[in-house]
Amino acid sequence: DKADMADTTTVKGSQFNQPLLEFSGACAGCAETSYARLVTQVCGDRMYISNATGCSSIWGGPAATSPYTVNKAGRGPAWANSLFEDNAENGLGFFYGQKALRDRLEEKTRALLALDYTDEDVKAAGQAWLDTMSDAVANGEAAKKYVAALETVLNARGDCGCDACTLGREILAHKEFLAKKSIWIFGGDGWAYDIGYGGLDHVLASGEDVNVFVFDTEVYSNTGGQASKATNVGAVAQFAAAGKTMPKKSLAEIAMQYGYVYVAQVAMGANPAQTLKAINEAEAYHGPSLIIGYAPCEMHSIKGGMANCQSEMKKAVDCGYWNLFRFNPALKAEGKSPFTLDSKAPAGGYQEFLMNEARYSALTRAFPERAEKLFQENEELAKARYEHLVKLQELYA
Structure with a gap:
């Protein structure tokens, strides 16, 4: 027990807390387990998890065992798996049960x-x-x-x-x-952006104190790699064999429109301190919270393999492919801006980033002209997205 050294507000300090997720059996380098492990180090001794079906329910609840564990006091995450269609509602039910x-x-x-x-x-x-x-x-x-x-x-x-x-x-x-529990709703982008979106929206709109963590792999990872609404322009996936033509859904901005939902986009490998800050802020916020974590997946076929998962997150943020920001409605009451853009301006190398992953580079071999057009559109959308976030920061300032 290193309680005298543990401090969940700092990256170093948080690592003195026992992780209550271990031996998950997930793919080597899986970003999802890195995020979930960190959440357990912040509040694992008092958390309930409603987990949507998908990769996180497979490594989170394999038959006859559980990677979630307890501390020496016998406390740890209480975990349950629910469907794509009703996982958010199931998590809200956890909250209402506790509240009653x-x-x-x-x-x-x-x-x-x-x-x-x-x-x-x-x-x-x-x-x-x-x-x-x-x-x-x-x-x-x-x-x-x-x-x-x-x-x-x-x-x-x-x-x-x-x-x-x-x-x-x-x-x-x-x-x-008696002790207040921390309610967390876990799931992938296939659940949050697509099949379970209606329920997720309902739960966020409820105003209740629940936390949602979306592991955004930009594809239906567990069911064979089908395109989801989180899949970006030009990416090759099942049902998008010639490259997806429609832009990625902006789930974070949809949630921000409510005005009372805490929202954050994070990428641990790019900025672990910002990731930890978002988890702590979401946990402390007395209302619904949504954290979307960029989660490179083996379906991306990164050069060098999943050993480079965390560094791939950094590349994604540096080139502007993925943006880091936080929207904390609680700051309004303090007279502060609720919106914080944590990403710096893109540093270039966007096309090089795309070519580092076979989900994009494969299109150059099958349909080179189409690939050039879609990849250019992908980059232009990313630039417009960052410019829009800069304007949001100015608007809320």
Whole structure:
């Protein structure tokens, strides 16, 4: 236990926290597991995961075992797999279930504190728990002290049958639900951009405190490499054998239009500090959060293989193929701009980046003229996207 060294606000400090994801059996170099592992280091001891069917449900829940683990206190992620079609709603159900249980515990706690003969230590611990109900970090410690105070008093009094003891025992019967849980909804772009988008939109629009992490591989990775709405112009995939002709869907900007959804685009290999900051901000935000992580996949056929996954993320950001930004509505109340563009201006080498992946370079061999046209369009769209993000930053400033 290195609690005195762990600090989830810094990249180095976060790595002193035990990762609660291990031995996943995913493809070597898989970006999805890197993101999920980091999330568990931030809040894994109190998180629930609703995982859409796809790669992350295969490495996340292989038969007869689980890569998610627990710490020495026996706490770790509670994981469940749901369908493409309803995973977001399933995750929202986790939230509502927790909320109903905690609302009941809050009601009982307020009743307990209102009794004149309730023990003073219990009153103090119970009030501290009430005061921190919406703060996941502080509430965990408050819940421990509240449980300890209740157990001490009840053990000393025995079964006297008074209202205070009755309420105390009813609260302890559900003590595992006292601490605020962190609800996470995991899935790939096939789920978030396509088949499960309606449910995802419904959940984001709910305004409830749930966190969504999308592993964006820009293709249906687990089912054989079909094109999705996240697939970019010119990429070769099933159902787009001659290169996709339509632009990538801007899921992040769609979500930003609500104005009350926390939204971030991240790429760990390009900027690990920004990735960690987005996870912490999403976890702390009292409302729906959406993080979209760029996740190079073996379907991309990167030169040199998936050992270069993290460096490929950096190349994608440096050339402007993928942009890093965060939209935090909570900053509005502080009089600050909610939008932060974390990417620098593209440094060039865009076409070289495309040619480093066989999903693009293959088109030059099959349809060279078409490839030239589509790749040029891809780059122009990327330039326009960055210019648009710069204007957004100026607009919100």
